[in-house]
Amino acid sequence: MLTALLERRQELFPWVPVLFGIGIGVYFALPAEPGPVALTAILALATLCGLGFLRAPFLWRPVFAVVFLMTLGVGWAQIRTLTVAAPVLEYRAFGPLEGRVRIVDRSGSGAPRVTLDEVWMADLRREETPRRVRISLVSPYQGDVPEPGQRIAVTANMSGPAAPAEPGGFNFQRQAWFKGIGAVGYTRDPSVLLAPAQGWSVIVGRIRARLSAGIQARVAGDNGAFAAAILTGDRSAMSPDTVEALRDANMAHLLAISGLHMGLLTGFIFAALRYGMALIPPAALRIPAKKWAAFLALLAAAFYLALSGGIVATQRAFIMVLVMLVAIMLDRRALTLRAVALAAMIVLILRPESLTEPGFQMSFAATTALVVVFGLLRDLPETAWRPPAWTRPVLAVFLSSLVAGLATAPFAAAHFNQVAQYGLLANVLSVPLVGTIVIPAAVLGGVLAPFGLEAPALWVMELGIRWVLGVAHFVAGLEGSTWPVVSPPQTVLPLVALGMLWLMLWPNRARVAAVAPLCAGLILWSQASRPDVLITESGALVGVMTEAGRVLSKERSEQFAARSWLENDGDAAVQAGAHSRDGFAHFRGGSRIIVGGVVITQLHGRGWQDVLPGACADGLVIAARVIEDAPQTCNLLDQRSLRRTGALAITVQDGKVQVTSAKDRSGDRPWTR
Structure with a gap:
């Protein structure tokens, strides 16, 4: 089999970015950042395997090539991480901010948003100042939106990029790290123009x-x-x-x-x-x-x-x-x-982090599938049936949409939950x-x-x-135009991608083996389960899974987290609808719900001090504030402890409570520190 593959080695080049990408994926899946010694060892192994590929006997070259590309992917991704490193704001700040407008776009709420570089922030030394800051202009009195190239000043509320809304959720911290964004925030005040736009970007803008x-x-x-x-x-x-x-x-x-x-x-x-x-x-x-x-x-x-x-x-x-x-x-x-x-x-060399983005995954899945399918049709024997010439444009359009839709469907469903x-x-x-x-x-x-x-x-x-x-x-x-889909476990997309690539790229009949990873991924997806309880990092919102779907403790608070939880559940409800579901008992000073025999009380509003002792005696207590005088035996999650752990996911089974934190799932990486 190896000899047969080597005879067709010209057809194996498409596996080069696949193996390089596997190495990049391994790097991003690591629970902790490799240290300088580990990085040196990885690059040394890649170098040795590269030399081995050039000098080893012919039959051993594929082995050296595979190890070379995968280790190179790991090392190259870490080098990229180190080269884009920039300061990240470590606390909430309110004050003056200056910078040059680099990008103008819109936030998810539709508000104008600017990304600034050449940033100056009060009370920060140059080496502590983020390289870029992204600010939403939410004031209804905001005048004209700044143009790229202008230097402006605003008074803004700022903080570091937000941690995931739940363990294993969308990692905005990592995305912001590779974009050089070290702080995000908003302003309700008009911006002040300090200097007009200059340079080529001004002309294009x-x-x-x-x-x-x-x-x-x-x-x-x-x-x-x-x-x-x-x-x-x-x-x-x-x-x-x-x-x-x-x-x-x-x-x-x-x-x-x-x-x-x-x-x-x-x-x-x-x-x-x-x-x-x-x-x-x-x-x-x-x-x-x-x-x-x-x-x-x-x-x-x-x-x-x-x-x-x-x-x-x-x-x-x-x-x-x-x-x-x-x-x-x-x-x-x-x-x-x-x-x-x-x-x-080329894309992976320039931006290794693109591998984790839906745009990269979907565009190359569609393009690869289209090239493979139309290549097979082009190579059909002359004796094969061919449609009439006048129908071919219509059939080509239909087939293109069908192939691209099937190729991108798993990635679209996993990332967008529908x-x-x-x-x-x-x-x-x-x-x-x-x-x-x-x-x-x-x-x-x-x-x-x-x-x-x-x-x-x-x-x-x-x-x-x-x-x-x-x-x-x-x-x-x-009716039924969209079908909500639960988020898959993190192993599903790699399995599905590997199966699809094997099916499309392997040069002989062994491509039938692609059925194994594809089926494994789909089976794991069908068995996906969601946490019984989700808690935001601020402690202001709690979501509990019930037979009717997840019920939320608040109708408006933490809207991004609420939307993210419901989408990941495969739930089409909005936050207000999820809040109205049966589950939480609301009273003066808090809300209470029972999950698998465990009593959970969220403290909020006036009178929470009176509720605290009884809540501590009943079970788990969640508070969107720092509580100094709680009983020593109280099982308390307040803002101090939640800031250390990030958002929490709790699963209750047979009376046993398993807690997973966003910090543990995100690992010890540069963008999480």
């Missing part, structure tokens, strides 16, 4: 802002906001209802400038230029039209990257397009597994129009705009967008 405003001035409502989103990345004008409809119809990917938009834009420009040159005989005979079209399409992709703000998803899409267009210029086939693998390797039941229908009805009408009309409108002739192109673009948004609202309104 102003072009982006003017293009977005110009589109919305000519195309009204959500249609114009959608056009601005897909062309400039500015989603600030999208209404919440439309965004929710796109999400429920599994069409939210149309809002993010990702591989789909980059591919459609560059593909249209490449085809238009190539066929346009072919219509000019002197040019077609004297210049390599295909290569020049690829080069000019690459320039358009680079401009699109700069115009969109250069977010991580767009950078990843640009790298994929770059690899494919360069392959065309080098007379290589563009859409191959080797090209996809090369793009994945499955769009009619997502395939929505994408089949909408994506073809984005590629054949919306994007081409937008490009044509951009070409004609300097001459004042863009109106017909924008009218055609608006017709396509109306259809797309109409499909989103129609599908989202169907």
Whole structure:
């Protein structure tokens, strides 16, 4: 078997980023950060295996290659962690803040939000000051939103990035670490302009802002906001209802400038230029039209990257397009597994942390599956049945949506806790129009705009967008359009990913072995269980699992944690609905509930001092404050102890209580210290 694989070793290159990624995944799964000695040993092992690959007997080279790539992945991820290290604010602060606006976007609540660099904060030395700070501008009196490049001053409430809302939950601390964000917060006061914007980012930012405003001035409502989103990345004008409809119809990917938009834009420009040159005989005979079209399409992709703000998803899409267009210029086939693998390797080298992000997982899952499936169809023997020529475009669109939807479904369900039941229908009805009408009309409108002739192109673009948004609202309104899904155990996605990769990449019939990890992952997912009790780090919110679903102790407090808990439960309820469920007995000074024979009392409001002695005698006591005079025998979780542990998950079984803390699950890593 090994000899047969070596004979087909050219087909094994796609496994290079897989093995490198496994090493990166191992690094992020470690419970503690490797020390300098461990890092040196890892890099030394990688070096020895690299030398062994070059000098070992032929049959031993695959072994050395596997160990080399995996150990290199571990070491490279840690090197990346060390190189992006920056100070993190270790306490809550309120005071003056200055910085240069680097990014302008919107928070989850829709408030304008700015990310600042070149930061100055009162009472902090330079070496203690975070490299970047992200502030939401929540004041209703806020004037114009600052522009990228401007230096502003605000008075803000700030703290370090929040720990997970539950043990094993979404780790914003890690995400912020790799973005260089050392503090987050909000301000209710207007910002003060200290210095105007300067530099290249100003020019690009102003072009982006003017293009977005110009589109919305000519195309009204959500249609114009959608056009601005897909062309400039500015989603600030999208209404919440439309965004929710796109999400429920599994069409939210149309809002993010990702591989789909980059591919459609560059593909249209490449085809238009190539066929346009072919219509000019002197040019077609004297210049390599295909290569020049690829080069000019690459320039358009680079401009699109700069115009969109250069977010991580767009950078990843640009790298994929770059690899494919360069392959065309080098007379290589563009859409191959080797090209996809090369793009994945570049992304992982530049940003190893991308491996943990849903965007990376879903985009490369879809691209790999599409290349494999259409490659198999291309290689069918001549005697195989083929559909009539006039049906092939329609079938190709349907098959593309089906393959991409199946490939990304496990990752979308795991990260977003829902499955769009009619997502395939929505994408089949909408994506073809984005590629054949919306994007081409937008490009044509951009070409004609300097001459004042863009109106017909924008009218055609608006017709396509109306259809797309109409499909989103129609599908989202169907009964049972979304199916909530419980969060899987952390071992599920690696198993499913390994099974899918084995199925798509292994070069012989042994790919049938992919059934084992796929089935193991799905079985583990089907057996997933949720904690009986969840407690926030502040102690202000408690959630207890009941037969009717999780009941929450508060109707409004800790809204992010409440939403996260319910989503991870696979529960479609909102916080107010979960609070109204039977379970908690509310009284003056607190609330009480019994879980598996254990009495849990949460102290809050006036009169909690009178409740404390009896609550301590009954069982577990939770308080959103520091309590100094509790009985020594009291089983108390107050803010002092919860700050040390982070959020808690409690499971009660046969009268035995098992407690898991967010700090224990997150481990001793640089972003958790």
